[in-house]
Amino acid sequence: MSGQRKIILDTDPGVGIPGTDADDPIALLLALSDPRLDLLAVTTTFGNCPPELGARGAGAVLAAAGRADVPVAIGDSVPLSGVLPALLVEAYAGARGRPGRVDLPMASDVVAHQSAAELIVQLVRDNPNEVTIVAIGPQTNIARALELDPEIADLLAGIVFMGGALGLDPVYGRGNITPVAECNIWFDPLAAKRVFESGIDLTMVSLDVTNPNTGLVLQDSAIRALDPTRSPVAEILAQVCTTYLDAPMFDWAPGCVLYDPLAIAVAADPGVCVTKHMSLSVETSGSLTLGQTVPIRDAKPNVRVCVDVDGARVVDELVATILTYGDHRKDRS
Numbered sequence: 001m002s003g004q005r006k007i008i009l010d011t012d013p014g015v016g017i018p019g020t021d022a023d024d025p026i027a028l029l030l031a032l033s034d035p036r037l038d039l040l041a042v043t044t045t046f047g048n049c050p051p052e053l054g055a056r057g058a059g060a061v062l063a064a065a066g067r068a069d070v071p072v073a074i075g076d077s078v079p080l081s082g083v084l085p086a087l088l089v090e091a092y093a094g095a096r097g098r099p100g101r102v103d104l105p106m107a108s109d110v111v112a113h114q115s116a117a118e119l120i121v122q123l124v125r126d127n128p129n130e131v132t133i134v135a136i137g138p139q140t141n142i143a144r145a146l147e148l149d150p151e152i153a154d155l156l157a158g159i160v161f162m163g164g165a166l167g168l169d170p171v172y173g174r175g176n177i178t179p180v181a182e183c184n185i186w187f188d189p190l191a192a193k194r195v196f197e198s199g200i201d202l203t204m205v206s207l208d209v210t211n212p213n214t215g216l217v218l219q220d221s222a223i224r225a226l227d228p229t230r231s232p233v234a235e236i237l238a239q240v241c242t243t244y245l246d247a248p249m250f251d252w253a254p255g256c257v258l259y260d261p262l263a264i265a266v267a268a269d270p271g272v273c274v275t276k277h278m279s280l281s282v283e284t285s286g287s288l289t290l291g292q293t294v295p296i297r298d299a300k301p302n303v304r305v306c307v308d309v310d311g312a313r314v315v316d317e318l319v320a321t322i323l324t325y326g327d328h329r330k331d332r333s
Contacts, residue, residue, distance in 0.1 A: 016102025
């Protein structure tokens with residue numbers, strides 16, 4: 001379809017793995033389903049699970065959607081510092097380091113020979129000023145791509161990322177890994193700082209809008225009402241959501257907060273959110289403030305920040321989009 005926005009999804013999808021969020025695979029399903037988007041590739045990073053396991057999960061989602069043609073590339077397994085946070089070391093030694101309730105393909109069957117950074121550079125070079133990266137995990141792969149080829153900063157159409165917390169929402173906007181830091185930024189603050197300072201057009205979808213107070217929740221009742229026999233897409237959607245309900249990562253609402261899918265929705269339609277242009281940086285050394293996204297006074301704005309959204313409407317529309325796509329694929333099979 002002409003006029004589609006070309007995107008690369010940089011993600012950490014724990015597909016059917018207890019203790020991981022369901023929002024990454026839902027975001028991938030939305031990226032595949034929304035007719036305004038053209039998904040060029042999936043690159044995986046650490047976070048919910050190790051990047052190789054995430055690539056296998058992405059492969060399972062792509063297969064369910066009939067899109068095994070979309071390349072998947074594995075990124076770095078540690079942040080730029082070279083040291084994986086201790087809480088992730090512990091998590092990966094347990095359930096989050098192995099397949100869960102969804103059958104996953106072998107990595108060798110789905111993964112491209114290039115690294116995530118190499119694939120990002122290639123696709124941006126092949127499609128100058130047309131590619132938007134939607135980053136919904138730590139931003140290590142993007143920082144590595146900028147190291148590999150700094151000129152892509154001028155060739156990217158933009159980056160939409162889920163991350164950060166500014167305290168605009170007094171209940172949920174102050175951090176989910178520390179009182180002031182959101183986990184995607186906290187896991188690799190050095191990478192996030194490089195992205196913030198890159199000069200690329202940036203849109204931030206933070207905890208200030210990805211929370212129950214905006215209505216951005218796929219409710220427990222709606223999840224239980226999903227019919228997994230409707231299509232392969234509906235089946236994997238139901239699997240990842242019910243797995244999350246049995247072992248939620250954050251106990252914020254009776255259902256799944258759709259943090260990451262909102263970034264996909266914004267990539268498809270920037271008008272989904274009210275935005276404000278701000279000057280922001282990332283704290284990389286504070287013992288109490290590591291990973292905090294910090295407003296900078298009297299500096300040139302560098303990030304377009306989502307400050308308001310009708311979350312309930314977004315949830316209804318994205319679920320309908322995903323399920324309708326699932327029906328479409330079923331009808332064609």
